[in-house]
Amino acid sequence: MSAFIELDNVSKTFGGGVFNRSSMVVAVDNVSLSIHEDQPSITTVAGESGSGKTTLARLLLGSHDPTEGKMLYRGKDFTKLTSKERLRFRREVQPIFQDPFESYNPFYKVDHVLEAPINNFKLASSKSASKKLIEESLEMVGLVPEETLGRFPHQLSGGQRQRIMVARALLLKPRVILADEPVSMVDASLRATILQSIRKLNRDLGISVIYITHDLTTAYQISDNIMVMYRGTVVEAGTVDAIISNPSHPYTQLLIESIPQPDPKKRWGEEPPQSDWELTDDVLVGCKFADRCSKVMDECKSIRPDQFKIGKNQMATCFLHKDAGKLSDDDLTSTFSYAETTNEKA
Amino acid sequence: MTTPDAAIRTYRKGASISDKDALILEDFKVYYGTPRGTVKAVDGVNLTLKQGERFALVGESGSGKSTLAMGLMRLIRPPGYIAGGTVTLKDKDLTDISDEEMRLTRLSEMALVPQGAMNSLNPVMRVEDQISDGIIDHLGPKESLSKDDMTKKILELLNNVGLRPNVARLFPHELSGGMKQRVAMAIGISLKPSMIIADEPTSALDVVVQRQIMQTLGRLQEGLDATILLVGHDMGLVAQFADTIGVMYAGRLVEVGPVDSVFSNPKHPYTRLLIDSLPSLDEKKDFVGIPGLPPQLINLPSGCAFEERCPSRFERCPKEIPEALNLGDRRRVACHLFENEAK
Ligand SMILES: Nc1ncnc2c1ncn2[C@@H]1O[C@H](COP(=O)(O)OP(=O)(O)OP(=O)(O)O)[C@@H](O)[C@H]1O
Ligand SMILES: Nc1ncnc2c1ncn2[C@@H]1O[C@H](COP(=O)(O)OP(=O)(O)OP(=O)(O)O)[C@@H](O)[C@H]1O
Ligand SMILES: [Mg+2]
Ligand SMILES: [Mg+2]
Numbered sequence: 001m002s003a004f005i006e007l008d009n010v011s012k013t014f015g016g017g018v019f020n021r022s023s024m025v026v027a028v029d030n031v032s033l034s035i036h037e038d039q040p041s042i043t044t045v046a047g048e049s050g051s052g053k054t055t056l057a058r059l060l061l062g063s064h065d066p067t068e069g070k071m072l073y074r075g076k077d078f079t080k081l082t083s084k085e086r087l088r089f090r091r092e093v094q095p096i097f098q099d100p101f102e103s104y105n106p107f108y109k110v111d112h113v114l115e116a117p118i119n120n121f122k123l124a125s126s127k128s129a130s131k132k133l134i135e136e137s138l139e140m141v142g143l144v145p146e147e148t149l150g151r152f153p154h155q156l157s158g159g160q161r162q163r164i165m166v167a168r169a170l171l172l173k174p175r176v177i178l179a180d181e182p183v184s185m186v187d188a189s190l191r192a193t194i195l196q197s198i199r200k201l202n203r204d205l206g207i208s209v210i211y212i213t214h215d216l217t218t219a220y221q222i223s224d225n226i227m228v229m230y231r232g233t234v235v236e237a238g239t240v241d242a243i244i245s246n247p248s249h250p251y252t253q254l255l256i257e258s259i260p261q262p263d264p265k266k267r268w269g270e271e272p273p274q275s276d277w278e279l280t281d282d283v284l285v286g287c288k289f290a291d292r293c294s295k296v297m298d299e300c301k302s303i304r305p306d307q308f309k310i311g312k313n314q315m316a317t318c319f320l321h322k323d324a325g326k327l328s329d330d331d332l333t334s335t336f337s338y339a340e341t342t343n344e345k346a
Numbered sequence: 347m348t349t350p351d352a353a354i355r356t357y358r359k360g361a362s363i364s365d366k367d368a369l370i371l372e373d374f375k376v377y378y379g380t381p382r383g384t385v386k387a388v389d390g391v392n393l394t395l396k397q398g399e400r401f402a403l404v405g406e407s408g409s410g411k412s413t414l415a416m417g418l419m420r421l422i423r424p425p426g427y428i429a430g431g432t433v434t435l436k437d438k439d440l441t442d443i444s445d446e447e448m449r450l451t452r453l454s455e456m457a458l459v460p461q462g463a464m465n466s467l468n469p470v471m472r473v474e475d476q477i478s479d480g481i482i483d484h485l486g487p488k489e490s491l492s493k494d495d496m497t498k499k500i501l502e503l504l505n506n507v508g509l510r511p512n513v514a515r516l517f518p519h520e521l522s523g524g525m526k527q528r529v530a531m532a533i534g535i536s537l538k539p540s541m542i543i544a545d546e547p548t549s550a551l552d553v554v555v556q557r558q559i560m561q562t563l564g565r566l567q568e569g570l571d572a573t574i575l576l577v578g579h580d581m582g583l584v585a586q587f588a589d590t591i592g593v594m595y596a597g598r599l600v601e602v603g604p605v606d607s608v609f610s611n612p613k614h615p616y617t618r619l620l621i622d623s624l625p626s627l628d629e630k631k632d633f634v635g636i637p638g639l640p641p642q643l644i645n646l647p648s649g650c651a652f653e654e655r656c657p658s659r660f661e662r663c664p665k666e667i668p669e670a671l672n673l674g675d676r677r678r679v680a681c682h683l684f685e686n687e688a689k
Binding site: 014015023046047048049050051054098142143144146147150155156157158159160163181184185186187188189190191192193194195196214216217218220221222244254255256258259260261262263264265267268280 | 359378380382404405406407408412461462512515520521522523524525527546549550551552553554555556557561579580581582583584585586587605606609610619620621623624625626627630631633634635636639642643644
């Protein structure tokens with residue numbers, strides 16, 4: 001069976017005309033992955049800010065066309081879908097955008113955000129059924145319906161706005177949720193509550209979740225698999241257990257070391273090395289992390305490392321692991337593992 | 347300069363805060379008038395920040411943190427209004443001065459990095475122009491900067507927040523969320539303020555950049571001997587960065603104290619549950635939040651606002667709003683459980 005969504009050697013490049021090659025940014029660099037409907041999992045996408053996580057999500061959403069490679073939906077090239085297939089895709093794949101301040105129309109009450117998809121996709125048969133759906137989804141993210149509905153976006157706090165976007169995705173019960181930093185603006189307790197409701201949807205309804213986040217501790221608690229990005233490349237991928245217990249790419253190691261511990265006695269060390277970013281994407285040939293890497297070797301500066309397989313459930317694009325051999329399949333999700341679910345198909 | 351004995355010990359390496367008051371809030375109240383009633387977003391906050399102190403305000407989403415920060419700068423828009431209390435900055439009551447005087451005070455003394463600051467950038471202006479505009483706005487009437495000096499200054503500011511020089515020539519839509527946030531930070535710190543108010547300045551950034559920015563902000567702050575009010579949800583960041591922590595719940599400050607002692611020995615049940623709900627990388631445990639919902643700010647209960655969700659509640663809690671109790675060692679808590687420990 002073909003994958004639900006597949007990226008086949010996809011790259012996305014911005015800028016860089018003939019006259020200005022140095023302004024070119026390779027936001028996503030040759031990534032292959034697949035999301036299978038019968039293997040729902042929660043996959044975290046972590047990585048540097050500006051490393052291409054949102055661009056990757058937009059590629060999966062079909063809102064960016066790949067510069068190279070293909071995006072396939074149910075085995076079919078996304079650019080060749082009929083309008084009926086596109087409508088189905090829009091129902092089945094739901095985004096939660098990174099920025100709760102940008103995703104609202106300031107002139108509509110927040111009710112509109114929740115009512116519009118119910119009407120568009122005919123999710124409720126009556127006004128009262130629609131109201132019930134809305135109230136349930138608000139409560140799932142810790143919002144009091146009476147206090148939330150009827151308000152304009154600017155009358156809600158940052159975290160409240162963010163939670164409405166989550167409620168909207170929950171209400172639609174799609175096949176895939178692409179959640180871009182869905183809980184960055186809420187407190188730790190609410191984060192746990194909201195992520196638990198996302199996980200419940202994943203486990204109970206078999207919804208696949210792509211969870212883009214900077215918060216590796218919540219990622220570790222709720223996700224099955226993880227991929228770490230650096231300057232457009234997936235530098236490490238596999239199960240979250242494998243990677244958190246044995247981070248193998250020096251960037252992943254730096255990332256984990258930098259997590260601020262909620263304990264004033266465990267202090268951050270020295271400031272990490274800054275990237276000098278002297279090499280722009282049009283001239284960069286070797287490993288993109290080489291200029292900051294404490295373990296850099298000669299070959300790193302001239303050759304781009306392949307995806308090396310470290311174990312059954314882990315790969316890293318780093319020459320330190322070249323003896324392990326290349327990943328046989330370009331598709332990085334071949335390192336993933338999928339949890340047992342009680343998948344009652346919706 | 348402060349003499350050593352007038353200084354307050356902090357956990358921060360090699361640092362102590364002066365005993366000089368930088369900002370005092372007394373019974374500060376900010377409300378929003380709505381058709382359904384008054385939202386008491388900040389309801390009687392008492393707080394003193396010392397010069398050079400790094401104060402972090404945490405608490406439930408919607409508990410009034412941003413409202414407090416915007417309120418003390420008088421940047422609340424209707425239907426919001428300051429409903430009472432005073433804000434004293436350097437012996438001046440900010441609630442009592444003219445709009446013009448307030449504007450000048452903000453320009454010369456206070457820097458704000460608002461929540462979602464990345465959206466405050468002008469979409470049709472290059473990054474370098476947005477930064478230089480900010481700097482020019484704040485130059486005195488007789489000051490000026492040469493073009494070269496301005497370019498140098500811009501590159502230095504970008505470098506401070508970990509952005510490469512070519513970002514200067516880009517437009518906001520060409521930047522990632524985190525990069526925009528860093529530009530907003532660069533603008534905020536360009537003006538050498540004595541009071542920095544940062545509302546979730548790094549929630550859009552990866553931890554490596556977070557650490558760089560907070561360490562940069564810390565260095566700048568120490569250089570300027572500025573006071574910082576940091577609003578945030580990231581308890582890890584707060585533990586790493588702040589000297590003092592304040593915890594808000596439903597518009598009130600329920601606990602205040604030095605970070606090390608609050609983290610190791612939280613008093614208020616809300617603070618304790620909040621710290622308990624922090625996930626870690628050491629073990630996978632039951633990952634659950636505090637059950638229940640916060641009260642409606644339109645209709646606050648007549649007793650403690652946390653009572654319904656509190657595992658330690660007793661008869662007195664629903665009847666009486668707990669006053670802030672002074673527990674010594676710069677710790678305060680508003681909870682009936684600690685009546686006997688009050689000093
Ligand atoms: N529309 C665009 N035009 C030009 N460049 C872009 C555009 N969108 C993204 N980029 C560039 O692509 C790179 C990746 O951006 P992206 O938003 O995907 O990063 P991200 O990993 O989501 O970052 P963050 O964690 O900060 O949100 C960045 O260098 C950014 O400047
Ligand atoms: N213009 C407004 N009209 C009515 N209520 C408002 C308005 N602005 C904010 N509120 C309410 O005031 C309360 C406090 O909001 P505030 O933005 O200060 O919260 P916060 O603690 O910063 O939350 P977060 O952590 O989610 O950003 C919230 O319950 C919010 O819904
Ligand atoms: Mg992003
Ligand atoms: Mg806020």
